[in-house]
Amino acid sequence: MADILLLLLGAILVNNVVLTQYLGLCPFMGVGGKLETAIGMSALTTFVLTLSSILNYFIYHYLLLPFDLGFLRIIAFIVVIAAIVNFTEIAMHKTAPLLHKVLGLFLPLVTTNCAILGVALLNSERASSLIESVFHGFGAAVGFSLVLVLFAAMRERLTVSDIPAPFQGSAISLVTAGLMALAFMGFSGLV
């Protein structure tokens, strides 16, 4: 139990996917402009990341490794992730059309969100059990959501503040992200 808690805390704060491992920066910058879309994106990524951790664990350990096909994992993982994202998109189009419209192009782009593939690959290398890989995936997703929502809230305030001309737009966003990464460095050594 304590192990799981430590794993979660480590995945959320210490080894944050976005700010420490620099994965998933595209949606971070792309949908991080509005709180509403950021929350939608967070929920979606959490769902996809957790589900893909489970499925990819089974595929890697029960399908690829027994045949000594570990080198095919990138292709196999991408197939699984693309299928999950597509499935989610179809389901969302029916059940939450407004969110589907708001997320727009970023929905299919979740497929190429390197955080999801990155976590799957890290799981295949380090996680020793299903529980571990599920909680690692979930923790990474929560970390991604936390950072994305914080970042979106800050950027919403930045749009109405008086920013010097050379820093306007993506420049101040990148500076903000950098400062957040610095702040998250403070968590290193926590676990």
Place this chain on the structure above:
Amino acid sequence: MALLPAILILLALALGAGAALAYAARRFKVEDAPLVERINALLPQTQCGQCGHPGCHPYAKAIAAGEAINRCPPGGDSTIRSLARLLAQEPHPLDPTHGHEDVRKVAYIREPECIGCTKCIQACPVDAIVGSAKHMHTVIVSECTGCDLCVAPCPVDCIDMIPLRNPQQNWSWPRPDPRRAGIDLIATDLLHRAG
């Protein structure tokens, strides 16, 4: 050696994913937008009432029920053509009894003359005018559809309809001004500076 299992496993994965997606597509099927909504999406949303209906959506309903498609002056030729394509009809020219196609305009209130009667606010179909009684009114340009409906009610005639500066239909690059900042585009520009 490992070739056959590799091919089989990837094939199985792809087939499994395909089957799951096919099931999802069937299970979560989204019906196409009904005809009225698709017609409404093509109309210009000026809510001007020149077609004889109180707004664009009622006209879309009427079109779906069989009314002529050439009664929308703000949309003009392009709207008639896209409606004709959607409904597989012959595109007739705009019906002149409903008005003529004009460049896109926007209402402008000459603020010193405004007496704050709120009559234009009540006339505006898209709530593009802000102001209150006995206070000056003004138009939110991005909301104004240029429908003309506020001009007639104004008791002091302080509303102008001015053409939009850069309408998408007839926008072109501004011509370079050779006299500005001493840019020499062609040889004769030098004459300007000399003279």
